Amino acid sequence: MLICRVVGTVVSTIKDDKLVGKKILIVREATTENELVGKPIAAIDTVDAGIGDLVLIAQGSSARQTTFTKDTPTDAVIMAIIDELAVDGKITFKKS
Amino acid sequence: MLICRVVGTVVSTIKDDKLVGKKILIVREATTENELVGKPIAAIDTVDAGIGDLVLIAQGSSARQTTFTKDTPTDAVIMAIIDELAVDGKITFKKS
Amino acid sequence: MLICRVVGTVVSTIKDDKLVGKKILIVREATTENELVGKPIAAIDTVDAGIGDLVLIAQGSSARQTTFTKDTPTDAVIMAIIDELAVDGKITFKKS
Amino acid sequence: MLICRVVGTVVSTIKDDKLVGKKILIVREATTENELVGKPIAAIDTVDAGIGDLVLIAQGSSARQTTFTKDTPTDAVIMAIIDELAVDGKITFKKS
Amino acid sequence: MLICRVVGTVVSTIKDDKLVGKKILIVREATTENELVGKPIAAIDTVDAGIGDLVLIAQGSSARQTTFTKDTPTDAVIMAIIDELAVDGKITFKKS
Numbered sequence: 001m002l003i004c005r006v007v008g009t010v011v012s013t014i015k016d017d018k019l020v021g022k023k024i025l026i027v028r029e030a031t032t033e034n035e036l037v038g039k040p041i042a043a044i045d046t047v048d049a050g051i052g053d054l055v056l057i058a059q060g061s062s063a064r065q066t067t068f069t070k071d072t073p074t075d076a077v078i079m080a081i082i083d084e085l086a087v088d089g090k091i092t093f094k095k096s
Numbered sequence: 097m098l099i100c101r102v103v104g105t106v107v108s109t110i111k112d113d114k115l116v117g118k119k120i121l122i123v124r125e126a127t128t129e130n131e132l133v134g135k136p137i138a139a140i141d142t143v144d145a146g147i148g149d150l151v152l153i154a155q156g157s158s159a160r161q162t163t164f165t166k167d168t169p170t171d172a173v174i175m176a177i178i179d180e181l182a183v184d185g186k187i188t189f190k191k192s
Numbered sequence: 193m194l195i196c197r198v199v200g201t202v203v204s205t206i207k208d209d210k211l212v213g214k215k216i217l218i219v220r221e222a223t224t225e226n227e228l229v230g231k232p233i234a235a236i237d238t239v240d241a242g243i244g245d246l247v248l249i250a251q252g253s254s255a256r257q258t259t260f261t262k263d264t265p266t267d268a269v270i271m272a273i274i275d276e277l278a279v280d281g282k283i284t285f286k287k288s
Numbered sequence: 289m290l291i292c293r294v295v296g297t298v299v300s301t302i303k304d305d306k307l308v309g310k311k312i313l314i315v316r317e318a319t320t321e322n323e324l325v326g327k328p329i330a331a332i333d334t335v336d337a338g339i340g341d342l343v344l345i346a347q348g349s350s351a352r353q354t355t356f357t358k359d360t361p362t363d364a365v366i367m368a369i370i371d372e373l374a375v376d377g378k379i380t381f382k383k384s
Numbered sequence: 385m386l387i388c389r390v391v392g393t394v395v396s397t398i399k400d401d402k403l404v405g406k407k408i409l410i411v412r413e414a415t416t417e418n419e420l421v422g423k424p425i426a427a428i429d430t431v432d433a434g435i436g437d438l439v440l441i442a443q444g445s446s447a448r449q450t451t452f453t454k455d456t457p458t459d460a461v462i463m464a465i466i467d468e469l470a471v472d473g474k475i476t477f478k479k480s
Contacts, residue, residue: 001312001330001364003298008128008183010099012152014143015176016162024097024152024176026128026183032296032314032328040128040183042097042152047302051185056300056312056330058363061157061253061349061445065361066304073161073175075154076097079361080303080312087296087314087328089339104224104279106195108248110239111272112258120193120248120272122224122279136224136279138193138248147281157253157349157445169257169271171250172193200416200471202387204440206431207464208450216385216440216464218416218471232416232471234385234440243473253349253445265449265463267442268385289408289426289460291394320392320410320424335398344396344408344426346459349445353457354400367457368399368408375392375410375424377435 001056002038003082005030006049010042018072025049025078027057032085032092043076044069054093056080097152098134099178101126102145106138114168121145121174123153128181128188139172140165150189152176193248194230195274197222198241202234210264217241217270219249224277224284235268236261246285248272289344290326291370293318294337298330306360313337313366315345320373320380331364332357342381344368385440386422387466389414390433394426402456409433409462411441416469416476427460428453438477440464 008026012019023045029038034054043057046068055078057063063077064070085093104122108115119141125134130150139153142164151174153159159173160166181189200218204211215237221230226246235249238260247270249255255269256262277285296314300307311333317326322342331345334356343366345351351365352358373381392410396403407429413422418438427441430452439462441447447461448454469477 001362003314003328003330008181008188010152010176010178011180011182012176012178015152016142018161019176026099026181029327037327039125039133040099042099046304056298056303058361060363062352062361062363063158064161065306065352065359069361071161073154073158073165073173074097075156075158077361080298080300080307082298082300084299085296085314086299092296104277104284106248106272106274107276107278108272108274111248112238114257115272122195122277135221135229136195138195160254160257167257169250169254169261169269170193171252171254200469200476202440202464202466203468203470204464204466207440208430210449211464218387218469231413231421232387234387255446256449263449265442265446265453265461266385267444267446289458291410291424291426317423325423334400344394344399346457348459350448350457350459353402353448353455357457365457368394368396368403370394370396372395373392373410374395380392 001058002029004055004057006051006053016073032087034093041076043078044074045078047081049078054082097154098125100151100153102147102149112169128183130189137172139174140170141174143177145174150178193250194221196247196249198243198245208265224279226285233268235270236266237270239273241270246274289346290317292343292345294339294341304361320375322381329364331366332362333366335369337366342370385442386413388439388441390435390437400457416471418477425460427462428458429462431465433462438466
């Protein structure tokens with residue numbers, strides 16, 4: 001999974017039926033120190049994440065393995081909110 | 097999913113039977129400010145998108161999860177037209 | 193799908209049983225103006241493409257969605273020959 | 289599969305039900321000489337790997353092929369601890 | 385599929401049950417002239433390839449489509465040994 005920060009939202013009216021009622025957020029990959037490094041990815045939120053949260057996303061067919069995204073035409077899902085990251089025994093991120 | 101702008105069309109006569117009757121568009125990845133940054137990707141359109149539209153595409157096996165693309169040999173599908181993007185609470189794109 | 197030009201052929205005697213009788217071509221990603229830009233990819237040909245043809249390839253599990261490649265250990269298939277590409281209303285490629 | 293070194297841990301309370309009870313580690317791709325080169329990837333550990341271990345990870349749908357990760361929304365799994373790597377007949381890594 | 389050269393071997397004792405008895409080789413992507421260009425990838429060998437052989441690998445779920453790798457947590461398989469490559473009508477590689 002990728003470590004990403006939630007940075008924005010997508011509004012779409014015309015979309016596949018299976019996407020109706022699903023919140024789509026914009027995330028960008030982040031370092032373990034929570035610096036943004038990646039390009040924007042649109043992902044379906046299944047854990048009620050908010051702007052600024054550090055999250056995990058699963059991509060590809062794995063994005064369809066949550067109850068909420070089953071059989072949905074999406075290739076990215078937010079399925080965990082990160083509380084804490086530690087690298088080499090040092091805490092590099094702690095959710096405030 | 098990737099945020100992409102529709103930039104062109106593909107015409108193909110000799111193709112897999114399952115692609116017959118499907119519109120194939122050329123998209124390129126765009127920033128949240130709608131600047132083109134990515135290389136061309138050919139994607140099946142399922143939402144009647146037009147040239148210039150900002151859209152979401154799903155890739156890989158997820159591209160086959162719309163009713164229209166089921167069991168089709170395609171790895172990219174346009175399944176949403178973007179109305180609005182917001183990043184850090186600021187609207188960065190609004191469909192005109 | 194990726195826009196690719198067919199550039200070569202692969203000959204292989206020792207291979208998985210399911211690959212026997214399948215033509216494997218070498219393609220490289222091309223721009224919409226038919227300039228080669230990508231590295232070589234080996235793909236199973238299902239549309240009788242020839243050297244120099246501009247084609248579409250599907251990758252990943254989608255490469256196994258043609259009748260010809262079902263259950264085959266391949267992650268790339270040529271499933272369309274491109275007749276014409278248009279970008280921003282201008283024809284950038286036309287098959288001769 | 290990718291050759292990766294385990295470098296850290298992820299703590300998450302709010303997550304998909306299927307992730308409960310699964311240890312998520314941070315790995316980074318390494319060379320065959322065990323130098324870190326890749327960006328952080330979060331992967332589910334199925335072999336009780338520890339910080340510093342050189343491991344193999346499988347990505348995509350293959351990450352769900354262990355008994356432990358079946359049907360789980362994850363796209364990366366640690367499924368082997370590397371004892372030894374040899375390149376061109378020379379041992380480049382040996383687990384101490 | 386990718387054109388790769390076999391460069392090394394992986395030894396692992398602690399691993400997923402389904403990997404037991406499977407030979408894991410290290411390959412690197414090569415040009416059609418057999419120059420190494422890619423980073424190391426660990427792949428399950430199903431065709432008894434040897435160090436120095438030029439091979440094709442399939443990645444993702446396609447890596448599980450051989451009889452030998454079915455349901456295995458691997459995302460890369462060697463499923464063909466290359467005898468000859470030709471680009472633009474010129475032979476660029478011939479197995480000695």
